Amino acid sequence: QVQLQESGPGQVKPSQTLSLTCSVSGGSISISGHYWSWIRHPPGKGLEWIGNIFYSGATYYQPSLESRITISLDTTKNQFSLTLSSVTAADTAVYYCARLYSGYAGDAFDIWGQGRDVTVSS
Amino acid sequence: SELTQDPAVSVAVGQTVTITCQGDSLRNSYASWYQKKPGQAPLFVVYGKNYRPSGIPERFSSSRSGNTASLIISGALAEDEADYYCNSRDSSTNLYVFGSGTKVTVL
Numbered sequence: 617q618v619q620l621q622e623s624g625p626g627q628v629k630p631s632q633t634l635s636l637t638c639s640v641s642g643g644s645i646s647i648s649g650h651y652w653s654w655i656r657h658p659p660g661k662g663l664e665w666i667g668n669i670f671y672s673g674a675t676y677y678q679p680s681l682e683s684r685i686t687i688s689l690d691t692t693k694n695q696f697s698l699t700l701s702s703v704t705a706a707d708t709a710v711y712y713c714a715r716l717y718s719g720y721a722g723d724a725f726d727i728w729g730q731g732r733d734v735t736v737s738s
Numbered sequence: 739s740e741l742t743q744d745p746a747v748s749v750a751v752g753q754t755v756t757i758t759c760q761g762d763s764l765r766n767s768y769a770s771w772y773q774k775k776p777g778q779a780p781l782f783v784v785y786g787k788n789y790r791p792s793g794i795p796e797r798f799s800s801s802r803s804g805n806t807a808s809l810i811i812s813g814a815l816a817e818d819e820a821d822y823y824c825n826s827r828d829s830s831t832n833l834y835v836f837g838s839g840t841k842v843t844v845l
Contacts, residue, residue: 662839663823722768722786728779
């Protein structure tokens with residue numbers, strides 16, 4: 617059974633870089649047919665898709681964040697990561713990593729991590 | 739690409755509630771639906787042409803017509819009180835978007 621777990625600092629100073637890692641257990645991150653995703657939930661707002669990475673390394677980013685984000689894979693550690701640069705208070709959110717299934721029947725974020733609460737504050 | 743949902747709906751216990759999601763991307767892609775309770779990770783409840791993951795009750799179902807996707811909860815229970823979000827892929831860009839979310843209150 618595949619499980620995901622986010623890790624990283626819970627507080628980041630304004631203008632600095634937020635870095636989070638998602639550790640995948642119970643299955644390989646290199647399996648085709650799955651994307652690995654980051655999604656965030658700012659307080660009082662809705663869910664926001666941040667971006668995906670395919671097992672091949674291909675990435676797809678939220679246009680409004682594209683200039684500040686990088687999503688990468690580490691197949692040796694079975695992990696994927698998010699970096700978000702030049703953070704502001706608007707980046708305060710619970711950050712989730714998730715597996716995205718994409719197939720003939722449709723797409724779905726079928727497995728989620730527990731979430732990492734990140735606050736941007738000096 | 740945007741997905742629009744009604745901010746809030748209410749339903750009496752045992753009754754049926756339909757949550758809608760509108761957007762141009764839904765003409766070419768199916769929606770997936772997520773239940774979000776405070777302090778918990780989102781729970782994937784329905785996707786595609788009405789497919790439920792294992793463990794999700796049959797009272798959750800979905801449909802699509804034109805640019806509108808719907809999540810139907812038939813025989814709502816108190817435990818179904820939550821925020822519900824739709825999501826779909828823009829087939830032209832391969833980018834994803836979440837709906838604005840609907841708060842469901844079970845009376």
